[in-house]
Amino acid sequence: MSSQFPAAHFQSFSSSSDSSKSALRIEALREWLKQNGVDGVIIPRSDEHQSEYVPKNCERLSWLTGFTGSAGNAVILDDKAAIIVDGRYTIQAAQQVDQSVITVIQLAEMTAEQWISANLTAGKTFAYDPWLLTKDASKRLEAAVKKAGGRLVTLTSNPVDQIWDDRPAAPNTPVTIHPMIYAGESASDKLTRIQAYLTEAKLDCLIISDPHNLAWTFNIRGGDVPHTPLSLGYAFIPASGKAQLFISSSKISKEVHQELSALASISEPDALLKAIDQLGQHNALVRIDAATGAIALSQRLEAAGGIADVSSDPVTLMKAIKNTTEIAGSRAAHKRDGVALTRFLHWLSTTAPSGNLTEIDTINALESFRRDTGCLKDVSFTTIAGAGAHAALPHYRVSSESDQPLRMNEIYLVDSGAQYEDGTTDITRTLIIGKPTAEMKDRYTRVLKGHIAIACAVFPAGTSGAQIDMLARQPLWEAGLDFDHGTGHGIGSYLSVHEGPQRLAKTGTTPLEAGMILSNEPGYYKVDAFGIRIENLILVEERTITGAERPMLGFETLSFAPIDLALVEASLLTEQEKAWLNGYHDRVREIVGPELEKETRAWLEEVTADI
Template sequence: MFQTFDSPTTPQAGPPRLKALRKEMAKDGLAGFMVPRADAHQGEYVAPHDDRLAWLTGFTGSAGFCIVLPEIAGVFVDGRYTVQVKAQVAQPDYTPVDWPATRPGPWLRENLSSGAVGYDPWLHAVAEIEALEQALDGSSVGLVPHRNLVDRIWADQPAPPKGAIKPYPIEFAGEPHDSKRKRLAAELKKAGHRAAVITLPDSIAWLLNVRGSDIPKNPVPHCFAILHDTGMVDLLALPDKVDDGLKAHLGKDVHLNGPKAFPTVLQSLDGPVRIDPASCPVWVKLQLEEDGIAIARGSDPCIMPKASKSEAELNGTREAHLRDAAAMCRFLHWFDSADKTALTEIDLVTALEGFRRETNSLLDISFDTIAGAGPNGALPHYRVTTETNRTLADGALIVVDSGGQYYDGTTDITRTLVVGQPGAAEKAAYTRVLQGMIAISRLRFPQGVAGMHLDAIARQNLWMAGMDYDHGTGHGVGTYLCVHEGPQRLARSGDVPFRAGMILSNEPGYYREGAFGIRIENLIVVQEARAIAGGDAHRQMYEFETITWVPIETRLIDTELLTTAERDWINAYHRSVRARIAPRLDGEVAIWLHHATEPI
């Protein structure tokens, strides 16, 4: 099993660790210390070595941070985790804070009259610290870069990961890395930048056509890179990660150094050197300033090219989704055939991973499978453990959100299932969520539109019923990379205009605390829209290509709420599912698929 069901943290462990941290703060004359969920590479995911927030507080969500002061320790989490954080942290030792409704600057002003708040400059991005400094301007509270105090008290901290860096086959990458390097170097030169510091692991993996194993469920390596305007790259990685095969793949224009050489390599640069304030650690900026090297601000040069997939990447991803869909159909047939009230959430997770393994292509799951039954489904990022494992009950809804990592692509799919007969409230909410997913799937939109412009379209039917959900409607997805990939987002915060080739999730939901949860998710690709007679010939329009092909649970649909267009979309989608997936199935599963895709 790739997934485990242990409980990595307990609320009881937090208070003594908090006491030890405050002792170190007092020893160093600090009035506060910030503990983010981040590592030196500033990606979304962290290795066990860097999971300091979970170790200190007990909170295991994928986003958040803690600010520890002498009398209060605020754990800042967004709407996805407001229920989870209360269950995972010891209160009142830790105080959950609704973020971003409450921002750290005003919170510090309210809870600290004066003093220095320390932070590890490796673990905070430039833009984050600058925004907080601006919010504290005029107060008697200041920020100071400082040695990490959590590392000082974490006696059994896991060692940093040392996974090998491996070449990624050109048939899946679609473009040699020397071509990528030269293409991006030309953009640097055009901007007048001599070099760019790249810290995001998936950016480096994409640029050099490599993959790694330093982050669970995400095939990326821990390393740093500096791209020069000549196309040459300095790659800073532990020697244990590199073998002769990798050296041959990288070639003479990629110079290998150990991470300890980072200060020396930075010192040797001629400016201006580009840093991305959103992802560059403060340490890099401080080092360049200390060396007197001119700094230029701009985006990570890999971000946008990586987001717009090549045709080889898209073709691979399409095939990965067909393979994954067949495994999902086998799972759904198994579920429908089972004595459901004898099953538990762990049974579902185990069975689904087993069907994916039977493809003989699964390299890992793309995240811990979410299988939340009844009230557990109301936790958007629920992770089942042996302590929380719930037996399925009659009438319960089950949110099953899962995905696989394959050489040719990364999958992510959510289906909401039902045991027995659903209630009227559940069916109505499910239908409104489905209407939102359909609305996004059918969209046409002009060039220049971003996720923030489209997110409300997925919510309109929920809003009309006085409902909503506290997460974005969709996130970017990589190709055998991270299942969450920026900068594109289908969310209120998504300000990057969509481009052809971007992969996104389309996953509206609804969650009623203590009762049930609903989420339905397909992956979609931005593509140029087909021309419409009478339309503006001069206007570039886009639409979405659906690449997930798994039946949607029709027993949960209140058909009276559907429009004719929505009903037609569901039937057309199911015809496509049958046409694409039936040839990959046989026997009882093929018969099940036929029934599951009958018109409504």
């Protein structure tokens, strides 16, 4: 069936994981360390901006170990090595790395710092690249090395870069202006807001190290990293006066330069360190983002005489609270995306039972339906499409080698999203091809109950995501079950599919505010059997409650596509939960239905009938 739809434009299926050379590469790394008087080093997944998605020239962890996940740390000592990954990637890491060379450690059992403390020999020297760790991370590393009786040193060059002979060039994609019709607020007004914050906080300057915040502040977009329209660079925003951008001039056309130069002076990236020195020479008090600001920034500033105020970048919260234009854009994007996904689900329902479809076929098809909208700029992340046991891998990425067919009586999970100029989408549906087992229906319905609990939540202003997260888990906990990822993450506006500071997770301490967009995606994963996740995006909104004694908030669901009723065990749902599910499907038919062809619309009516 693969010939029915053209190959995906925005994602490939060649496996980027290759552990066959990791033994030789780790040996070469150890030799470099030895020659430089070092006995161990930490290799994070991050780049110089501590990003989740990094350009190819910063895929150091993957190149060294074969692990392709979006989070993890490798620790290489002179006699042993480990890779520490979270619960999303435990199985994937075990499959991808050469375990005769690298031990896979689950983060919940042991952190990288704990492993270092337990394995570094007293008297040995341990090193790190100061551009790849934040101040907090470097402090934890320092404590771990000290506990082991070792000595911590900073490197002036990255050791992986020194042995990576065919390292790709740094990205150099054009900068574009994000129009006001999508941004809803001018860059000059955003700069005024930021400077007002700095004045009130008595700060002299803010260093923007997060490319997402750079994009939002100056209303620019780019293509330096996969699936997120970012242009990598830095900015200085003083409490008063003109901002300064550090971004390659080769990325900036005359037209873009004219617009940006009205907002900021523009310098090449290699001017960054001298500019930090100048701040230090004026004894400036400078805010550096605790989450994305490399320790190298504060080390340089303090060495020059400045004061590093390492805390949250105020832009992160400003960006998270969407304005009315961005909210309207998100609703439009989700309607468009819901139509594309519903067409895909209809096609899948008629095609999958033949047994001729593979996971890659479904990804090609889904991207094609999205391209048919005429508005698709990119996918928002590599599509997760897992059949059978592959669905049990929360972040499974199909390759030509792992591709398998959709089989009868097995679960199929598809987690996907799109980048449109008016909004970023992310949605997951879990389907049964054929007939489900009683266990599948029980687990699916418990996940659905958790999803509904989040969708219906009403809570006072000041409530954090950590306080709400358990609502999604309660139905699973009652059966002795759980899932090893957060219930929800923030979403950008034609930016990152994973955006902070808001989260629905045990670690989500930021209070939720009206205008924030998050995902609602509880799940369940039975290893080597099946996986389940149901995801919609939700908007935090104010709620009016008669007699309320404090401001209240709730969620508006933004995503619209049918939920597979064949997997629902109706006897496990309360009447209120049935009412929500029926009401949600009413909205799907209302919003998506008029845009569909007659046959697809008839199918939608059938699969969203009241239960």
